[in-house]
Amino acid sequence: MNHTDATAPGAAEPRLVVRTFPVDETEPLIPRTDPRNPLVWLRRGEGIVGLGEVLRIESNGRTRVEDAAAAWTELASRAEVDDRVGLPGTGLVAFGAFAFADDSAATSTLIVPELVLGRRDGRAWVTRIGLATGDPEATAGAGVVPDEAVIPEPAPKRKVPRVTFAPGSVPPAAYESAVAEAVRRIDAGDLEKVVLARQLVGRLDEEDGLRATISRLAEDYPDTWVFAVDGLIGASPETLVRVDHGQVSARVLAGTASRGAGEASDRERALTLASSPKDLAEHALAVASAVKRLAPHTARLDASPEPFTLQLPNLWHLATDLKGTLGDGSSSLDLVRAVHPTAAVAGTPRRVAIATLAELEGFDRGRYAGPVGWIDGDGDGEWAIALRCAQVDGDGTVTAYAGCGIVHDSVPADELAETDMKFRPIVEAFGG
Template sequence: MSTLPATEAPSPAPGPTVVVRTVPLDTTDPLLSHLPADHRPDDLLSWVRRGEGIVGWGTALSFESRGPDRFAAAETWWREVARHAVVRDDVGRPGTGLVCFGSFPFAADSAEPARLVVPSTIVGRRDGQTWLTTVSLDPQLTLLETPSVASDPEPPGDVAFSDGDVSPADYAHAVAEAVGRIAAGEVDKVVLARDLVATASGPIDPRWLLRRLAERYENTWVFAVAGLVGATPELLVRRDQGLITSRVLAGTIRRTGDDAKDLALAASLARSSKDLEEHEYAVRSVAEALAPHCSSMNVPEAPFVLHLPNVMHLATDVAAVSADDASSLTLAASLHPSAAVGGTPTARAVELIGELEHMDRGRYAGPVGWMDAQGDGAWGIALRSGALDPADPSQITLYAGCGIVAGSDPESEVAESIAKLIPMRDALASE
């Protein structure tokens, strides 16, 4: 595994030669059903929404980087790998051929490294077409047989929850302090997160979590990279043959389960000056970051309300046309951290997060997704997620965060964080 100095981007160096083969697959089995049972939890990879996307397992190549240059280091490594790859692709679509999965820590000073993983086996599906990709360092690679449907995962057993580094009381105090800083004019918005530790009576199989999340949250991208598992509703950026898109979420209200009441709540969310202000900050930060790479851009004047099973969000879909060869990872780096997960002004908001949050977010709220050799790919924000403990297979740390603006109420923000933890808490349940 390659590891770079914390503050230096690498000089280009000869990359390893990988042999890549992609062929069509004649199967309609769910993508997640192919993830094998006999691999380590951190060896399973996923980016799936509404039955389409890619899953992978095994590790042909991997890479880690740290520090403020973690994105540039990863980009340089990937370009070298792609430049030396020998690829035979009989499908020829975004997501076929050579592909890496990746996840990046939120903060430059995080103890968690950024990770890129090139799986040895990938199964993908787009517009109903399915394919198999195999990757090897062996030039005599022979194509693997069509992967079978794996055995069903076992539930994790009884799960107990305990406070992480930031308890609900700690979180309420941090929100109150943030509101005071906002009133003093230090920032307009800051996003604060908290954690929750879940301990099961048996090993936690990420395949169980992924299937549960995919079944219950079909509007989200269900992901797994190096032990980080979740279902994000927020697409940071997608680059697809010259078209760039981004889904911005900011402004949230909890659902009641009563359809009539939820419709009324959705209407109130769409009129809420506090939530509209928070959303405007997030949309503006995305549009400004993408602008240097785009020849044209469409930013809707007003958001729509995205309905998820547990919460509703104000949402805006930004679309643009690429003006340069910036990869999806380069675009993700230019967007991170957006106002949706950092705040406004971003630099000061991120400093304030470091002062008030009292935990290392790790890869929570950082970019997570995939990229192919042409730079096309999709990167979400790692929300509604948990990090499996590599030293204890029965433990996972869950994360949730809320945007704090003038007028935010500490108790209401604690309640919102509880609502945002529901997807991962429910995914851990046996029933």
């Protein structure tokens, strides 16, 4: 589909016309998405999906987030918005995914869809977004389509495609060696923690397999942020930052244990995780990192008094929720820039950890562990860390990612086993 690149040099400044109106229902959301280019942001069946593309904002390098934020603010300031619903995700929105590293070859992007279908708190809506024609009379009322027939019919359910994954550039033995080297550097005092990831690579042949895969993620992991943006798909349990009318929140995850085989075993593993000195120390570093980065932008910031155990279908996490009030008018992307990358996906100290993981991992993370989510015309939005995810390229290559926080008492074989646990959601979503 043709689209406008808002970052193209010499391009005329686009002006958007946006109309949001209530409808009786938009369910089911995922089966109405574009199978080749899905745009999805859902949790517990609520959220938004996008179809088509009006324009995109692309950025790269160290200033990729601030450049995108500045371009978005300028674009939003020119938009003509008629929002008759007024919920998070209505009005002008863009779906976004950003590269993890400053020197990544992956492009960071904000995508403005032509059509947004949403539901939240029992209410449903449709948003139409188009480029203004330049003729005020022709533009007036554009995009107002009160007929519910504009909602695409849901596609019939298809089988989840079967993708066979194999180790990427770092085989298991090499990953264990990298963990051992990281522990050596930590014990030498070079750093306190580093997060090391590995890849699995497969191939997708079915044209519309992504829709079935996303449905599987949403069904199996309803309490996560299920996302699809520019070929990046996944189900993240970690909220990087959420901004809604001056309120800010985040969820920090660090520390992991597998689920038990039965109720008693499962409860025991959760209790063991909650009292594990290694996991508690790793978690404390991640929380301190998030608080340090968010606090300057808030008038108040509160954290859960103690980490709590977060139950997912395949594992337990230690979690801490942060909630506060903005103090400086920051947008959600301003806060994304401030907190990314967190200690939960990079390490501590940040600068040393990023250099260490880049050296020991031996591959470009792309958008894995980068910010993924959406932003609206007021700067509010919801952003997660792209975890439990895979990047699907145009040639059908599927690259899945998983990583672990390495601290001084990490055991290489245990960390490798933890990555296998973290691969499960995305591997199973592709029929594995």
